[in-house]
Amino acid sequence: xxxxxxxxxxxxxxxxxxxxxxxxxxxxxxxxxxxxxxxxxxxxxxxxxxxxxxxxxxxxxxxxxxxxxxxxxxxxxxxxxxxxxxxxxxxxxxxxxxxxxxxxxxxxxxxxxxxxxxxxxxxxxxxxxxxxxxxxxxxxxxxxxxxxxxxxxxxxxxxxxxxxxxxxxxxxxxxxxxxxxxxxxxxxxxxxxxxxxxxxxxxxxxxxxxxxxxxxxxxxxxxxxxxxxxxxxxxxxxxxxxxxxxxxxxxxxxxxxxxxxxxxxxxxxxxxxxxxxxxxxxxxxxxxxxxxxxxxxxxxxxxxxxxxxxxxxxxxxxxxxxxxxxxxxxxxxxxxxxxxxxxxxxxxxxxxxxxxxxxxxxxxxxxxxxxxxxxxxxxxxxxxxxxxxxxxxxxxxxxxxxxxxxxxxxxxxxxxxxxxxxxxxxxxxxxxxxxxxxxxxxxxxxxxxxxxxxxxxxxxxxxxxxxxxxxxxxxxxxxxxxxx
Amino acid sequence: xxxxxxxxxxxxxxxxxxxxxxxxxxxxxxxxxxxxxxxxxxxxxxxxxxxxxxxxxxxxxxxxxxxxxxxxxxxxxxxxxxxxxxxxxxxxxxxxxxxxxxxxxxxxxxxxxxxxxxxxxxxxxxxxxxxxxxxxxxxxxxxxxxxxxxxxxxxxxxxxxxxxxxxxxxxxxxxxxxxxxxxxxxxxxxxxxxxxxxxxxxxxxxxxxxxxxxxxxxxxxxxxxxxxxxxxxxxxxxxxxxxxxxxxxxxxxxxxxxxxxxxxxxxxxxxxxxxxxxxxxxxxxxxxxxxxxxxxxxxxxxxxxxxxxxxxxxxxxxxxxxxxxxxxxxxxxxxxxxxxxxxxxxxxxxxxxxxxxxxxxxxxxxxxxxxxxxxxxxxxxxxxxxxxxxxxxxxxxxxxxxxxxxxxxxxxxxxxxxxxxxxxxxxxxxxxxxxxxxxxxxxxxxxxxxxxxxxxx
Numbered sequence: 046x047x048x049x050x051x052x053x054x055x056x057x058x059x060x061x062x063x064x065x066x067x068x069x070x071x072x073x074x075x076x077x078x079x080x081x082x083x084x085x086x087x088x089x090x091x092x093x094x095x096x097x098x099x100x101x102x103x104x105x106x107x108x109x110x111x112x113x114x115x116x117x118x119x120x121x122x123x124x125x126x127x128x129x130x131x132x133x134x135x136x137x138x139x140x141x142x143x144x145x146x147x148x149x150x151x152x153x154x155x156x157x158x159x160x161x162x163x164x165x166x167x168x169x170x171x172x173x174x175x176x177x178x179x180x181x182x183x184x185x186x187x188x189x190x191x192x193x194x195x196x197x198x199x200x201x202x203x204x205x206x207x208x209x210x211x212x213x214x215x216x217x218x219x220x221x222x223x224x225x226x227x228x229x230x231x232x233x234x235x236x237x238x239x240x241x242x243x244x245x246x247x248x249x250x251x252x253x254x255x256x257x258x259x260x261x262x263x264x265x266x267x268x269x270x271x272x273x274x275x276x277x278x279x280x281x282x283x284x285x286x287x288x289x290x291x292x293x294x295x296x297x298x299x300x301x302x303x304x305x306x307x308x309x310x311x312x313x314x315x316x317x318x319x320x321x322x323x324x325x326x327x328x329x330x331x332x333x334x335x336x337x338x339x340x341x342x343x344x345x346x347x348x349x350x351x352x353x354x355x356x357x358x359x360x361x362x363x364x365x366x367x368x369x370x371x372x373x374x375x376x377x378x379x380x381x382x383x384x385x386x387x388x389x390x391x392x393x394x395x396x397x398x399x400x401x402x403x404x405x406x407x408x409x410x411x412x413x414x415x416x417x418x419x420x421x422x423x424x425x426x427x428x429x430x431x432x433x434x435x436x437x438x439x440x441x442x443x444x445x446x447x448x449x450x451x452x453x454x455x456x457x458x459x460x461x462x463x464x465x466x467x468x469x470x471x472x473x474x475x476x477x478x479x480x481x482x483x484x485x486x487x488x489x490x491x492x493x494x495x496x497x498x499x500x501x502x503x504x505x506x507x508x509x510x511x512x513x514x515x516x517x518x519x520x521x522x523x524x525x526x527x528x529x
Numbered sequence: 530x531x532x533x534x535x536x537x538x539x540x541x542x543x544x545x546x547x548x549x550x551x552x553x554x555x556x557x558x559x560x561x562x563x564x565x566x567x568x569x570x571x572x573x574x575x576x577x578x579x580x581x582x583x584x585x586x587x588x589x590x591x592x593x594x595x596x597x598x599x600x601x602x603x604x605x606x607x608x609x610x611x612x613x614x615x616x617x618x619x620x621x622x623x624x625x626x627x628x629x630x631x632x633x634x635x636x637x638x639x640x641x642x643x644x645x646x647x648x649x650x651x652x653x654x655x656x657x658x659x660x661x662x663x664x665x666x667x668x669x670x671x672x673x674x675x676x677x678x679x680x681x682x683x684x685x686x687x688x689x690x691x692x693x694x695x696x697x698x699x700x701x702x703x704x705x706x707x708x709x710x711x712x713x714x715x716x717x718x719x720x721x722x723x724x725x726x727x728x729x730x731x732x733x734x735x736x737x738x739x740x741x742x743x744x745x746x747x748x749x750x751x752x753x754x755x756x757x758x759x760x761x762x763x764x765x766x767x768x769x770x771x772x773x774x775x776x777x778x779x780x781x782x783x784x785x786x787x788x789x790x791x792x793x794x795x796x797x798x799x800x801x802x803x804x805x806x807x808x809x810x811x812x813x814x815x816x817x818x819x820x821x822x823x824x825x826x827x828x829x830x831x832x833x834x835x836x837x838x839x840x841x842x843x844x845x846x847x848x849x850x851x852x853x854x855x856x857x858x859x860x861x862x863x864x865x866x867x868x869x870x871x872x873x874x875x876x877x878x879x880x881x882x883x884x885x886x887x888x889x890x891x892x893x894x895x896x897x898x899x900x901x902x903x904x905x906x907x908x909x910x911x912x913x914x915x916x917x918x919x920x921x922x923x924x925x926x927x928x929x930x931x932x933x934x935x936x937x938x939x940x941x942x943x944x945x946x947x948x949x950x951x952x953x954x955x956x957x958x959x960x961x962x963x964x965x966x967x968x969x970x971x972x973x974x975x976x977x978x979x980x981x982x983x984x985x986x
Contacts, residue, residue, distance in 0.1 A: 064608040065882035072891035083880035085648040102619035104634035109618025130584035141806030150587030164570030176660040216849035216859035222705040318866030319635035320625035322808035362701030366663035367806030385574025397555040402543040508630040510839035518831035518843040525644040
């Protein structure tokens, strides 16, 4: 299947006239500031555009069409009601700077969302403004820095990060002007507590941790880790990427974390949208309350209002032009209301059930687990190092062949410290039948690896394109179309 | 169970396969003292019908009003086809196209988007989007400091006539890396940034100059002269632009003798609803020579094993999942779904449609300014050429006037007095193609009444 570029459907003079104003208008623009030639945008009919973009959509795998066990991304079902009720015309039409009196319904939803997130994380305050997980991380580390600076303890500029951490953790620390110190994980998947003891000191600003870690396992000595870091004067940052694994079961605030970001597009089921918009709300403990990014929603009696720099003079400031990804926040709000109190705990129970079931089934089918003695959180790692050695087929080959079997591939080659790994996260919204079918596909692919490995190395065979030349893409840059 | 498909038989079979008795046993590695008790702060579940009713009631309470605010987010007509396609599950529920072969739809669309943004800005390279206009400018400043090989300075000149929230976000996002931002004054009569303000920085080693076209007041800047000044003084030029305006205004790639180095801005006007502030998207384009310093995802066209063209994420060596602490930015996501909307919007409007939207919006704003400045107690702040916004000066504080207008169903503009106290009682107004002459007349009558009542009180 191939679809031409929209520009190749274009013909001069064709257009979709019902879509834009036809009234003649000739406002004066000084000649030096005027555009001399029109931009080379496509000229197509409405039907051509609709058909083109509908066809493009059909070239995608998505949750709505395929099992999507992408580890660390929590690709759970996105309920349709969340989209429909977040897109009511009054909500879409409201200008962000319109008076608060015209947005009380919206502000009430956001205020209640802040309260619910506080409750499920055990934190004291929540700011919804960060627009993605990485921006939530940025806000978190910036608050940690602001806290130390406010105490005239500004020499603390080191952020400790385990080697299994998401790449955004060290990148964020650097963006906040901090130095990154990596510490190793033990063979069991837990943090090397002795290495941590050696790493902390008067320069320690804090530690960034994901729990369960990106290795899929719960950090059992979290209490000791918290003690060591706090005793050294540092703060604990919780990367909420894996919150789905413990939702309603353990609260980061109760584990001793001072600040957390939540990926609402993971745990609270807002759409991934082909790579965004995300939402990275942050929660804080007592010590960081004054530093939260603005705006927040506050309540005076029965009126809701935005709190800004005037209410939080020590705030780390603003991260977006308005108040973050409001439409995403509404979707998360609707999802949480439909789950309710009991539904929160069900999420992690069934995410863990599906992950542990799939892990055991793959193990019983002969696949090697990276952490065999451990419970899975909501995801787990299979290492294909044996298959790579014996059959010459690596994790990427398995991933690409899975596409031919109608499954989106798990995350490959992350975390970096497990060779030939697949990080598999089924989520709670998949049926047992789907998981069984995935195991059957993995078994079938391994049989192919033994007998006809070229089937894997040449995969995928049945998708719109076969394996793409990434080296050429980076060397012979072709980043925009030009007319031949 | 909402969104969980397991039958009781499934659960039994799965627990047996795992070898545990209860789902709670799956959490046995978590120390007992850490287990959460109840979650009293979360209310009991609502059905879809109940939550639908709740949301409809809250939305109805907020109602719909006649809007005359711009200030960085603009109400334009969005063709019906845009969101009917954007919300298709294949776009809506897909993730970042890391498995390129299974994501050709999203990837090809992003490549088309990059091509369109390159055409609009007149610059060779566009990324696949950033979070929003304000944070995009912060990323552009960090990028300019990296890309400017002539200067090791971290000083950046920023007009006072730049959107004040953008200025706050610059401090919030880029301030941690020791960038300093210095303000360029604007002309009190014309509302444009004065070239003389730049002269005091000559020879001081400036990394970059930021200019917004049109600026926060809606006024058009002398972008050619400012761009040339920047380049003569070893600084890069960052243009913050309104994408709609680029259908009729000179694109940043053609500013001055050499063109802007980076163009960025808020993508919301291109098919994204106001939605109380987001999600929107930031766009960024640059010259070819700076591509490796650009933050964010970039899609490239390449070939597959059979030599057939296809699309993939490229230049990932710049990004956090590869470079970790040495990445160009910590940014991970883009705003894929909003870019999907923008690409469909630009396809439907084409060059003529977008130019019509821009021209009619300019005209409506002229008509709005004419109607409102006829009212006693209202005058125009600046006499320079403008795009589709204008600053009006009232004879009394703006806040109470806006509150009175809101009571009459009119969102009358943005009170900018707090950000620009020297201007006095300043009100920023905007009219796009979505406002009719009747709407403008309605606003003018209401403002006449409100000001008259206030004067009489």
